[in-house]
Amino acid sequence: MEVINLNALRKINKIIEKDNLSSSYKLALLKAVIFTVNKYDHLVEIENNKVKIPFYFLIEQWFFDYLPFLINKIKQQTNKTASQILNKKIENLYYELFDSFKIENLEWKEIYSLIYYNYNNYKLNDNQQEILLKLFREIRNTIKNNPMKYIGDDYYSIFFDINTPKVNSLDYTKFGYFCIDKEIYQVFRYLGYNLLGLNTILKRWRDFTLSLNPNLQVDDILQFITFDLNSVLRDTNIIRNLFKDNKYVRCVWSGRKIEDYDIDHILPFSIYFNNDIWNLMPSDKKINNKKRDKIPHPKLVEKRKNIIIDYWNLYKYKFDYFDIQREKSLGIFSKEEDYINSLIVKCEFLIDKVGFDYFEL
Numbered sequence: 001m002e003v004i005n006l007n008a009l010r011k012i013n014k015i016i017e018k019d020n021l022s023s024s025y026k027l028a029l030l031k032a033v034i035f036t037v038n039k040y041d042h043l044v045e046i047e048n049n050k051v052k053i054p055f056y057f058l059i060e061q062w063f064f065d066y067l068p069f070l071i072n073k074i075k076q077q078t079n080k081t082a083s084q085i086l087n088k089k090i091e092n093l094y095y096e097l098f099d100s101f102k103i104e105n106l107e108w109k110e111i112y113s114l115i116y117y118n119y120n121n122y123k124l125n126d127n128q129q130e131i132l133l134k135l136f137r138e139i140r141n142t143i144k145n146n147p148m149k150y151i152g153d154d155y156y157s158i159f160f161d162i163n164t165p166k167v168n169s170l171d172y173t174k175f176g177y178f179c180i181d182k183e184i185y186q187v188f189r190y191l192g193y194n195l196l197g198l199n200t201i202l203k204r205w206r207d208f209t210l211s212l213n214p215n216l217q218v219d220d221i222l223q224f225i226t227f228d229l230n231s232v233l234r235d236t237n238i239i240r241n242l243f244k245d246n247k248y249v250r251c252v253w254s255g256r257k258i259e260d261y262d263i264d265h266i267l268p269f270s271i272y273f274n275n276d277i278w279n280l281m282p283s284d285k286k287i288n289n290k291k292r293d294k295i296p297h298p299k300l301v302e303k304r305k306n307i308i309i310d311y312w313n314l315y316k317y318k319f320d321y322f323d324i325q326r327e328k329s330l331g332i333f334s335k336e337e338d339y340i341n342s343l344i345v346k347c348e349f350l351i352d353k354v355g356f357d358y359f360e361l
Helices: 006-018 025-039 056-072 088-100 108-120 126-145 182-195 201-212 218-225 237-242 285-291 298-303 305-318 322-330 336-354
Strands: 045-047 050-054 160-163 177-181 261-265 280-284
Touching (some): 006 025, 006 182, 006 201, 025 056, 025 126, 025 182, 025 201, 050 182, 056 108, 056 126, 177 182, 182 336, 201 218, 237 305, 280 285, 280 305, 298 305, 298 336, 305 322, 305 336, 322 336
Antiparallel strands (some): 160 177, 261 280
């Protein structure tokens, strides 16, 4: 049985409540770590009291967290000019990336959606990939040399053994890793989403941004900070369009042929924040209304594994980026049943360890 170390919890709470803020970097780092260790737990390595975590996903989360601030030119540091948001190298690469898209006359949410869609569906052209690679390198250096160093009571007191090799592609396996103590990891893993609540990380980030940008409304700031959790990421039309010429589809949970259906997130988006193709399945509307934000019971996933695999095989045929999306989210396996087992492990954790309600027919 896993036990939360109270000293580790106090240490994290102290950082959230008391650490000095000259920028929002520390808060962005904590938020990104929470998302990384919960969404990519299968890529985390634990040995004794040391936890090794891939750096790429932290960078990816950081990149999207700051997109709204760069698009809207909202200051995120003290003692900087009014026009400076992050640092100039990073800002210039963001703006170079923006220029590579046709964003004239687009609202900021549309710009965010355009970049996210092309990134997540592997539709960036060679120039955009090169810009993003440079940007990810700079973000990694900034995270390592700033918030990772200064968060906590002493230099690198929370994050250590930081490995940042040279990287020449946007391959998530090549960006190195960082380490944290197991007790700290368990706080992020089991209580992380609670720490994101409005009385903690997000509230501090909101209040800090408001102090630098008093002309903004509180609700606007919170929208920028949490935008990556909103509807732009949960568009399911890509799967709905796949079946638009089919009169009937099979419900993933009942197996019945249905004409009126929803596209369900196997792992609910509101909990797991994943809109990848592997996680999207046709479901009977009535069943989907009952499931809503519940986690499918592991026995239900096991029972319905054949139909899930059938849909996955179809998606693999239709979308050339299906494999890499699924591998990043579930792991790299040679057999389809191993991907199902990885999915079951995630369901078990969310139900048994975190305490989310489960769904079964």
